[in-house]
Amino acid sequence: MRLPAVAQRFGVSLFAVGLLALPALGASAPKEAAIERAAARITAASAFEIVETLASPAMEGRLSGTAGYAKAVDFIVAEVKKAGLGPLAELPDYRQPFTHGLGGVESATLTVLPAEGEKDDVPADAVVLKDWCPMVNGGSGDVTTEVVFAGFGIHAPEAGHDDYANLDVKGKVVLVLRGEPETGDWQDHRSTVARTLAAANAGAAGFFLVDSAVLSTSVGISRDLPEAMVSEAFADRLLAGKKLTVAELRKILSKGGLASFPTGRRIRLAVRAKPWRDVTTHNIVAVLPGSDPALKGEYVLVGAHLDHIGDWPRLNPGADDNASGSASLLEVARAAASLKARPRRSIVFVWFAAEELGLRGAEHFASHPPKGLEKCVAVLNLDMLGAGNGLYIAGGENFPQIRAAMEGARDRLVPGFVLKAGRIRGEGRADHAPFFERGIPAVSLFGTGGEHHGYHAPEDTVYFITPKTMESGGRIVLGAALALAEEKP
Numbered sequence: 199m200r201l202p203a204v205a206q207r208f209g210v211s212l213f214a215v216g217l218l219a220l221p222a223l224g225a226s227a228p229k230e231a232a233i234e235r236a237a238a239r240i241t242a243a244s245a246f247e248i249v250e251t252l253a254s255p256a257m258e259g260r261l262s263g264t265a266g267y268a269k270a271v272d273f274i275v276a277e278v279k280k281a282g283l284g285p286l287a288e289l290p291d292y293r294q295p296f297t298h299g300l301g302g303v304e305s306a307t308l309t310v311l312p313a314e315g316e317k318d319d320v321p322a323d324a325v326v327l328k329d330w331c332p333m334v335n336g337g338s339g340d341v342t343t344e345v346v347f348a349g350f351g352i353h354a355p356e357a358g359h360d361d362y363a364n365l366d367v368k369g370k371v372v373l374v375l376r377g378e379p380e381t382g383d384w385q386d387h388r389s390t391v392a393r394t395l396a397a398a399n400a401g402a403a404g405f406f407l408v409d410s411a412v413l414s415t416s417v418g419i420s421r422d423l424p425e426a427m428v429s430e431a432f433a434d435r436l437l438a439g440k441k442l443t444v445a446e447l448r449k450i451l452s453k454g455g456l457a458s459f460p461t462g463r464r465i466r467l468a469v470r471a472k473p474w475r476d477v478t479t480h481n482i483v484a485v486l487p488g489s490d491p492a493l494k495g496e497y498v499l500v501g502a503h504l505d506h507i508g509d510w511p512r513l514n515p516g517a518d519d520n521a522s523g524s525a526s527l528l529e530v531a532r533a534a535a536s537l538k539a540r541p542r543r544s545i546v547f548v549w550f551a552a553e554e555l556g557l558r559g560a561e562h563f564a565s566h567p568p569k570g571l572e573k574c575v576a577v578l579n580l581d582m583l584g585a586g587n588g589l590y591i592a593g594g595e596n597f598p599q600i601r602a603a604m605e606g607a608r609d610r611l612v613p614g615f616v617l618k619a620g621r622i623r624g625e626g627r628a629d630h631a632p633f634f635e636r637g638i639p640a641v642s643l644f645g646t647g648g649e650h651h652g653y654h655a656p657e658d659t660v661y662f663i664t665p666k667t668m669e670s671g672g673r674i675v676l677g678a679a680l681a682l683a684e685e686k687p
């Protein structure tokens with residue numbers, strides 16, 4: 199049992215407290231000065247130190263289900279315990295286990311073969327991390343075949359758009375661009391998974407995706423189809439025989455036009471994936487119990503994904519994505535634990551596993567909510583707080599009460615810090631989504647106003663982190679979480 203703040207301050211004995219008429223419910227809420235003191239414990243230096251630990255080679259890029267990820271879990275659990283936060287009764291070691299499939303790349307080569315009729319054109323090996331990168335959890339395959347361009351890779355004849363119409367991709371490698379026509383509703387077709395499935399269903403033997411000018415990797419879905427991201431410059435090389443560029447094609451496609459054609463360019467694509475197996479991984483859950491017996495069953499969830507994309511072909515430190523959010527969350531949890539008085543509702547801190555493999559950890563938590571905590575009133579998910587000079591609140595326009603809590607905390611704790619709010623729909627590329635889909639007010643917070651350097655690439659290192667964003671963002675999240683946990687029902 200924990201003594202109420204007043205009792206602690208005056209050294210009142212437990213026995214004496216029992217005799218006191220207890221104050222009205224909610225009267226034990228943290229005072230503004232105490233919140234300010236707690237917020238001041240969240241510092242750029244301390245947050246940065248956590249990022250350094252999580253992004254270190256020992257953590258192997260924190261791919262969910264690997265030994266490196268387990269090390270990150272051990273580190274966070276130890277720190278949470280040290281901070282004095284308790285676990286859920288049902289998860290006494292703070293770990294919420296679940297299983298997911300895991301593959302991984304064993305080896306991968308991509309060779310551009312001489313174009314027909316061009317005698318001087320010699321085979322050229324594409325360079326991993328410059329020209330291309332196989333996807334995490336993509337499949338195996340060794341094919342020598344032609345590359346076929348298939349627009350945005352959207353198969354939606356019912357919506358009047360089919361990039362695969364009159365296109366033979368059987369046994370070929372399909373090249374598609376991320377994007378969608380400016381008009382129309384492409385919600386069911388825009389994910390990497392949907393685009394990959396469309397290619398697989400059309401009979402493709404391989405799948406290339408051009409994301410943006412910067413090469414990053416992504417997560418595949420298939421066990422028997424090699425999948426890779428390719429850089430825009432490399433895609434331009436594949437398209438050169440048709441005298442077209444990605445930029446030109448993107449313009450045509452954005453206007454709703456179709457541009458699907460064989461490129462005439464042959465390649466050899468050979469990817470060997472690690473054997474697919476089921477692995478056990480863990481979310482981490484810690485609780486600050488609410489002070490009001492009638493409301494402590496309700497909770498505010500503050501979360502961040504702890505996992506990243508692993509270490510193939512070399513370390514992906516994931517300093518920004520999402521050591522920064524995980525570090526900010528630990529700072530918020532430590533600061534909240536330092537408060538003697540508690541808000542009425544509980545605050546639950548969750549480090550999610552397997553976000554990079556398709557929001558698996560958040561999905562597992564949302565579908566297995568803690569027993570005895572019957573209602574989640576708000577979710578604040580911290581994702582990539584390592585860049586910029588402000589926070590973008592994805593969902594802030596959907597949930598004005600969360601936005602107001604954030605802005606109120608900003609005005610009190612970090613005046614002038616930039617907060618931007620946006621609207622979200624069903625599509626979720628962050629861990630708020632499984633909660634949002636269940637009707638829970640849920641937002642994701644991203645650093646804004648700066649470059650997220652080296653997204654999903656080995657360049658996402660501590661050297662590009664802006665620790666002040668974690669400090670300011672963390673302080674605001676602490677203030678907002680406490681306000682939401684205290685708000686009148």
Ligand SMILES: [Zn+2]
Pocket residue numbers: 519554654
């Ligand atoms: Zn990521």
